[in-house]
Amino acid sequence: MNLTLKVWRQKNKNDQGRFETYQVQDISSEMSFLEMFDVLNERLINEGKEPIAFDHDCREGICGMCSMHINGRAHGPWAGTTTCQLHMRAFKDGDTITVEPWRASAFPVLKDLTVDRGAFDRIIEAGGYISVNTGNAVDANAIPIPKDKADAAFAAAACIGCGACVAACKNSSAMLFVSAKVSQLALLPQGDPERSTRALNMVAQMDKEGFGSCTNTGACEAECPKEISLTNIARLNREFIRSGFTYEK
């Protein structure tokens, strides 16, 4: 198929940036969206032009590196899919596709479609961990955990930290990400000792990074490639209220 791409080009953090239009020919419907960009970049390199910078790593939907905003949708039109798993059969011959970087003041554009998601790392550093050494894997039944709790913790832990929630939210809110990271630990006994400080510190860091607040529109859940549920945001709110009202410091 032949397509017209309108791609955001920005030299560096301080550049104004602008859209540039590219024509790509003979694209296979079985290619991934990133492979289509590889084809375009090879051509640009052969023509002596600067290739388009974009983030990618595993290309199998689990690392959370790819991050394109495609025709107004984080990771493109397919539900529960990362950009690397989006295939060109999602588009029709002759389509015009607009590709933009994640837009959020907390995710500054570094170059073209690449943004700095260091804010997420700093939120994790503020409390998204447990401080004890867990040692080797213990026997599965040594610590009893109800199956539904284990399943909910696992579903929250599926978050790959790609930032699609921030990109999709009209407020650039990071609540879905933070709530997934708080939930995966709050639901398990290992996470219990640091529950209070975790919720308070991670939310404080989230605010400090300049993410917006949640208005419960549900756009994050709709766009999340791992289909993280809004129930996690309610759990984060409960954790935060509980900690704020009971934690003594």
Add this chain to the structure above:
Amino acid sequence: MKWSQFFNTSIGKKLLVGATGFFLCSFVLVHLAGNIQLLYKDGGKAFNTYAAFMGHNSLIQFIAWGLKIVIVLHALIALQLTFSNRRARPVKYAISAGNQTSSWYSRQMAVMGSILLVFIVIHLADFWAKFHYAELPTISYEANGEPIKDLYSIVWQVFENPVWVIIYVIGMIGLSFHLIHGFKSAFQTFGLNHVKYNGLISFVGVWLFGILIPIGFAIIPVYILFNH
């Protein structure tokens, strides 16, 4: 975390917006129950007696001033959140997802809230200010009874004008969409999301607060317009 820090976080501020919102939801329920008496064709006896009671009972007057403070707090904190949310995305997308990922009214809470705020100011100037501070005709329903202010006639007079009726209906459309999202959203902010209750919360938010109550309010001026 101190209380001042707690309520200064994004979630803390949202909790204040949600709590004040719940209080305002309870108010619209009571307000409608009182206002529906405007539809009685009893020469205003029920409504005027009720208005006189509400206007003179000191506990109700205390709550009424509290209510005004709550409205201002709700609006100010929500505005502050709206502005900080706007700052969180300084460069907009060329193409946005629109209604594909969220409902339009859930994204327009600030707009619906602003319509409501303008409406509330107009509404207070129309009736509350007149009732308390202007010279109103009085009426007495019992022989030798104390004359009470005839707000009923004033309301019927105002809604003879279709322009006022339209303004009130627009205000109630704002209320409708504000509450369809707001009621449910406040529960989520308080962490009250549970598979056994979500259906009920959603039903009450949409049908009672989002549709029935705004229609109940809007019916009053429309009925008066066609029956004066």
